[in-house]
Amino acid sequence: MVRIVSPITKLDEAKPLIEAGADELYCGVLTEEENRDLTNICCLNRRPSSFSNLRNFNELSCLVKIAKDSGVKVSLTLNEFYTKQQFDNVKQQIEKAVGLGVDAIIAVDLGVIEELRQYRDKIKLHIGVGGTTFNHNTVQFYRNLGARRIILPRHLSLTEISQIRSMMGGGEPDLECLILNERCHNIDGLCGFEHGVFSYKKTQAIVSKYAQTLKKIYRFLPKWLVNFVHVYGMEKELACCFNYKIREKRGRDVFPEKTRPRLEDFFDADSFLNACGACSLGELENAGVKFVKIVGRVFFKDKVNDVKFIRHCLGLLENGSLSPGEYNNLAMKAYRKYFNKRCKRSYCYYP
Amino acid sequence: MEESLYITNKKDLCFWEEKYRRLYYGNEFCSHLMPVPGELEEILNFAEGKNTGFSLVTGYAAEGDLQKYEALFKILEKRRPDSEVVINDWGILELCRDFPMQRLLGRLLSKQKKCMRILDIVGKLPPRAARHFQEISLNENFIGFLMRNGIKRVEMDNSLQGYRITAAGDLSFSLYMPYAYLTTTRLCPSNICNQEKGAGLRIPLSCKRTCRSAECLRLYSAQMPVDLLLKGNTVFYESGKVNLLYPNRQLDRIVFQPVIPL
Numbered sequence: 001m002v003r004i005v006s007p008i009t010k011l012d013e014a015k016p017l018i019e020a021g022a023d024e025l026y027c028g029v030l031t032e033e034e035n036r037d038l039t040n041i042c043c044l045n046r047r048p049s050s051f052s053n054l055r056n057f058n059e060l061s062c063l064v065k066i067a068k069d070s071g072v073k074v075s076l077t078l079n080e081f082y083t084k085q086q087f088d089n090v091k092q093q094i095e096k097a098v099g100l101g102v103d104a105i106i107a108v109d110l111g112v113i114e115e116l117r118q119y120r121d122k123i124k125l126h127i128g129v130g131g132t133t134f135n136h137n138t139v140q141f142y143r144n145l146g147a148r149r150i151i152l153p154r155h156l157s158l159t160e161i162s163q164i165r166s167m168m169g170g171g172e173p174d175l176e177c178l179i180l181n182e183r184c185h186n187i188d189g190l191c192g193f194e195h196g197v198f199s200y201k202k203t204q205a206i207v208s209k210y211a212q213t214l215k216k217i218y219r220f221l222p223k224w225l226v227n228f229v230h231v232y233g234m235e236k237e238l239a240c241c242f243n244y245k246i247r248e249k250r251g252r253d254v255f256p257e258k259t260r261p262r263l264e265d266f267f268d269a270d271s272f273l274n275a276c277g278a279c280s281l282g283e284l285e286n287a288g289v290k291f292v293k294i295v296g297r298v299f300f301k302d303k304v305n306d307v308k309f310i311r312h313c314l315g316l317l318e319n320g321s322l323s324p325g326e327y328n329n330l331a332m333k334a335y336r337k338y339f340n341k342r343c344k345r346s347y348c349y350y351p
Numbered sequence: 352m353e354e355s356l357y358i359t360n361k362k363d364l365c366f367w368e369e370k371y372r373r374l375y376y377g378n379e380f381c382s383h384l385m386p387v388p389g390e391l392e393e394i395l396n397f398a399e400g401k402n403t404g405f406s407l408v409t410g411y412a413a414e415g416d417l418q419k420y421e422a423l424f425k426i427l428e429k430r431r432p433d434s435e436v437v438i439n440d441w442g443i444l445e446l447c448r449d450f451p452m453q454r455l456l457g458r459l460l461s462k463q464k465k466c467m468r469i470l471d472i473v474g475k476l477p478p479r480a481a482r483h484f485q486e487i488s489l490n491e492n493f494i495g496f497l498m499r500n501g502i503k504r505v506e507m508d509n510s511l512q513g514y515r516i517t518a519a520g521d522l523s524f525s526l527y528m529p530y531a532y533l534t535t536t537r538l539c540p541s542n543i544c545n546q547e548k549g550a551g552l553r554i555p556l557s558c559k560r561t562c563r564s565a566e567c568l569r570l571y572s573a574q575m576p577v578d579l580l581l582k583g584n585t586v587f588y589e590s591g592k593v594n595l596l597y598p599n600r601q602l603d604r605i606v607f608q609p610v611i612p613l
């Protein structure tokens with residue numbers, strides 16, 4: 001059965017996530033020293049905010065202990081591409097993670113992957129989405145460098161995933177696919193948009209100071225307000241979701257007026273944020289995918305609810321007596337129940 | 352400084368001038384736009400006639416594209432084993448290992464900070480953080496990997512915030528001008544206009560190459576300091592003045608793109 005990998009951004013989420021059915025947890029760490037020295041936007045993982053990361057390695061140590069007591073594994077994200085300015089901090093994070101007994105590091109930078117060779121017996125290497133593994137040759141490339149798992153890019157069809165699995169042969173690395181939230185329209189790993197700029201410019205000091213307090217009170221806010229803040233934040237923060245206008249156009253028009261709204265789909269924050277691949281869980285499993293990852297290391301996302309939803313869908317599949325059509329209907333009903341809104345075709349992770 | 356011409360369509364051979372020492376041909380962003388074998392032969396004939404160096408530009412490759420790339424490499428091996436292959440997918444590097452061509456690290460893998468939003472903040476950042484945004488992500492381990500794998504040249508964009516070349520070793524650098532790529536996708540915006548609204552963004556199974564015959568769209572937003580140029584599946588921006596912060600002899604090649612390379 002496919003296993004669920006869930007994000008975690010604060011320590012008190014650990015037990016509820018494990019009880020909800022998470023098989024593995026992944027997190028990042030952004031310490032005060034790093035934040036002060038290189039600022040949040042040079043964060044060592046792809047979530048440049050205090051909201052999205054554990055505060056220090058004491059918290060990571062506690063998380064590892066809680067998780068191990070329940071037989072759950074923990075991965076640390078070091079999934080950026082690093083300049084010389086950052087690399088000493090990266091080495092320190094790796095050493096600390098190894099010392100704390102973290103199970104795996106999610107990496108994409110060749111420098112980090114090389115660095116991890118010396119720790120091969122102590123910590124596993126998982127290749128992140130930004131590793132852009134679009135074919136079995138790339139799997140072979142990472143396999144040669146010691147990868148034990150590869151998280152596949154969003155932009156692969158179910159057929160392509162199946163082809164990769166069959167061409168790469170048996171054994172490791174295992175394959176992991178994204179299943180819920182944040183279906184980036186651009187290719188993660190080949191995208192140059194810089195996130196975190198808005199928070200640095202406008203609110204960085206406040207964010208750093210009050211992040212932990214805000215993390216605690218958000219659960220008491222009404223859901224509509226949380227959703228509004230989420231969408232507003234994304235539209236301000238993510239350059240890929242800005243409300244772009246067309247300034248000029250010359251030559252033959254590839255986007256005729258009547259189809260122009262479809263271009264807006266490309267910058268649509270709603271379908272980006274609420275993406276879901278639950279209907280494809282069975283096909284992913286048949287394709288040889290062993291892990292599904294819930295995206296979204298953001299504090300205001302109800303991660304426990306996300307895990308419960310995917311666990312519920314896996315339960316439906318375990319039943320074994322449902323036809324694909326029956327399963328899809330039940331999965332869509334479950335989406336409505338868990339997220340209080342209708343599933344839309346535009347949300348589909350694997351259309 | 353060596354000057355090269357980079358085109359993705361054979362009709363753009365008209366931009367060739369005698370000053371160029373090398374011809375780049377291929378496509379970094381879309382495998383549907385990669386040359387077919389017959390087209391590559393024609394381009395190699397042209398390069399031979401001009402007695403110039405040749406670089407095949409490759410992109411990221413889905414499983415079904417690997418055979419196409421292999422066929423192109425076989426032609427190069429036979430006709431121009433002295434060619435360069437610009438690698439933008441680690442799987443293509445694996446495929447290329449069995450061939451004699453020289454391998455270059457393409458700009459999709461050189462991981463330069465290039466978002467124009469950096470312009471808004473780079474002057475306000477502490478010095479180390481500002482410097483982070485002006486360097487390519489080539490840490491010492493990465494450089495060691497490149498050297499061991501026979502990659503001695505790195506392709507880079509002319510990012511607006513300026514950049515330094517501080518990489519040790521025998522690496523050389525090429526600078527692409529005047530179009531810097533910002534982001535790319537397989538959910539091609541040119542293609543989704545043929546889909547029903549709200550159908551979701553799909554990976555196109557086939558392609559009519561409509562991007563080839565259309566001009567780019569110039570997009571703007573109040574939050575972006577410069578315009579974005581959307582063509583086909585990729586977003587670019589213009590950067591026509593060399594923004595190298597300190598002179599460096601490792602930068603020894605300019606790759607000129609007369610039109611957006613798609």
